[in-house]
Amino acid sequence: MTDFSPREIVSELDRFIVGQGDAKRAVSIALRNRWRRQQLTGTLRExxxxKNILMIGPTGVGKTEIxxxxxxxxxxxxxxxxxxx
Incomplete structure (x- = not known):
């Protein structure tokens, strides 16, 4: 993953997924935080x-596609x- 901001990640998801704005924002922030943690070194990284992501909801709302x-x-x-x- 390159240095995407959460807003850029949401924009990329918007190209393929209609609606689910709150979910797209939440997973975008989580993905960015994961990337930032991987950039840390040594004891700071430890x-x-x-954090993990758990998506729940009814069938057909876009969890798998996100x-x-x-x-x-x-x-x-x-x-x-x-x-x-």
């Missing part, structure tokens, strides 16, 4: 605890697991 697009933006792997099937 002091800043990593995660897929974030993974692509961050050059991270994306694995989808269906727990209900």
């Amino acid at each position: 002091e800043v605890l990593p 995660a897929r697009r974030l993974a692509r933006l961050a050059n991270a792997p994306f694995i989808k697991v269906e727990a209900t099937k």
Whole structure:
């Protein structure tokens, strides 16, 4: 991931995902904070605890697509697991 601001991440997500503004802002900030933590070195990096993202909601609201697009933006792997099937 390059040095994207949360606003730039939201803009990229806006190209593919309609609505879900609050969710896009929240995951954009989380992704940016994760990237910033990875830039730290030594003991400072150990002091800043990593955070995870848990998206919940009804079927069809865009959770999977947001995660897929974030993974692509961050050059991270994306694995989808269906727990209900």
